[in-house]
Amino acid sequence: MKGKSILIMGLAVAFVACNQQNKQTTNTNSVTKQENVENQPFLKQMEYSNLVDKASQEEVKQALANAGIAQANIEAFFENVNYFNNLVGDVGLVQQGFSTSDNLTPKYDQVSVIERWDKKHPNFPGYNCRITSLDLLRDFVEVKEPKTDVGLNLFVDNDALENNPKRVFSEREKEVFMNLYTNFPTPYVSDTQKHIENARKTWKEKGITFPHKNDRAKASLISVFFHSAITPEESELFVGHVGVLVPTTDNKLIFIEKLSFQEPYQAVKFNNRTELNDFLMHRYDVEWNQPTSIPFIFENDDLLEGYRPNENKIKQ
Numbered sequence: 305m306k307g308k309s310i311l312i313m314g315l316a317v318a319f320v321a322c323n324q325q326n327k328q329t330t331n332t333n334s335v336t337k338q339e340n341v342e343n344q345p346f347l348k349q350m351e352y353s354n355l356v357d358k359a360s361q362e363e364v365k366q367a368l369a370n371a372g373i374a375q376a377n378i379e380a381f382f383e384n385v386n387y388f389n390n391l392v393g394d395v396g397l398v399q400q401g402f403s404t405s406d407n408l409t410p411k412y413d414q415v416s417v418i419e420r421w422d423k424k425h426p427n428f429p430g431y432n433c434r435i436t437s438l439d440l441l442r443d444f445v446e447v448k449e450p451k452t453d454v455g456l457n458l459f460v461d462n463d464a465l466e467n468n469p470k471r472v473f474s475e476r477e478k479e480v481f482m483n484l485y486t487n488f489p490t491p492y493v494s495d496t497q498k499h500i501e502n503a504r505k506t507w508k509e510k511g512i513t514f515p516h517k518n519d520r521a522k523a524s525l526i527s528v529f530f531h532s533a534i535t536p537e538e539s540e541l542f543v544g545h546v547g548v549l550v551p552t553t554d555n556k557l558i559f560i561e562k563l564s565f566q567e568p569y570q571a572v573k574f575n576n577r578t579e580l581n582d583f584l585m586h587r588y589d590v591e592w593n594q595p596t597s598i599p600f601i602f603e604n605d606d607l608l609e610g611y612r613p614n615e616n617k618i619k620q
Contacts, residue, residue: 344576347408349405350405350410350583352398352570354398355385357400357401360401360402364560367553370521370550371521371551374443377441377442377443378440381440388431391424393416395416396410397412402571408582408583412568414566429460431464432464433562434458434461434546435464437561437562438477440523440548440560442473442477442480444522445525447512447513449511450480457487460565465478483512487541488506488540492537492539492595499600500600513605517605520551523550525603525604527545528546528584529544530544531596531599533596544588556573557574557575577608579610581608585599585614590614598617
């Protein structure tokens with residue numbers, strides 16, 4: 305399984321290497337969606353938990369339930385969280401509650417995670433962001449006529465589902481999973497707006513819908529799209545990271561994610577969607593002077609309110 309773990313890490317490196325109108329400047333990679341974006345300082349700190357202790361778990365459980373997620377899905381999620389945390393042990397996890405950090409990308413001991421996980425599960429890589437998110441939001445996403453094609457970007461996900469000791473999705477749900485997350489063709493241009501429009505169009509053609517998308521009290525799916533173009537003829541978009549966003553009773557937001565197969569679960573608190581955007585773009589909008597588009601973020605099936613590029617790119 306060590307070879308498989310190295311492969312997964314290589315894939316991860318390769319993937320990462322509504323009411324208001326969109327705004328595009330003369331830089332074709334500068335698309336923003338307004339949530340008082342221009343006046344809001346960029347995120348400098350994050351408040352996060354790895355859901356190790358009972359108090360943080362209860363807080364997130366309540367937020368998930370209030371956002372309409374079925375109790376069975378919540379219980380299955382925390383079963384996976386507890387299993388992962390107990391198995392990997394002390395790898396840099398926050399042990400109590402929510403911690404504040406000036407580092408927007410906390411460091412974890414991935415080598416120890418891989419060694420400890422592989423020792424227990426040599427043929428099962430575990431769960432990643434995509435599996436975790438749809439496992440929670442299986443009742444929040446619909447696909448009219450899903451197909452069974454497995455995109456090349458999902459072969460490790462498919463391997464994880466096939467070799468899982470327990471069944472995660474029904475056959476229909478697995479088809480929804482593949483249709484939602486599989487890669488698809490996109491123009492070989494750096495203009496982010498064109499790729500946003502293409503993603504909207506492609507998902508609409510697939511019949512992908514989010515029944516609760518206009519209800520801010522409900523949970524929503526947050527998807528980070530990446531543009532890959534090994535050659536101009538192989539220009540594609542794919543969902544490289546995804547998580548679940550829920551509101552809280554104190555008018556904040558909690559973003560729940562499984563960072564990767566080799567990284568832990570995180571629950572991160574934000575005051576608004578622009579802060580969520582800054583958190584994600586800080587991690588993923590990290591390529592410079594490329595012929596491809598920068599990443600962009602959807603909430604359900606449209607551009608995230610508050611979307612803007614990485615702070616360092618705006619300062620250029």
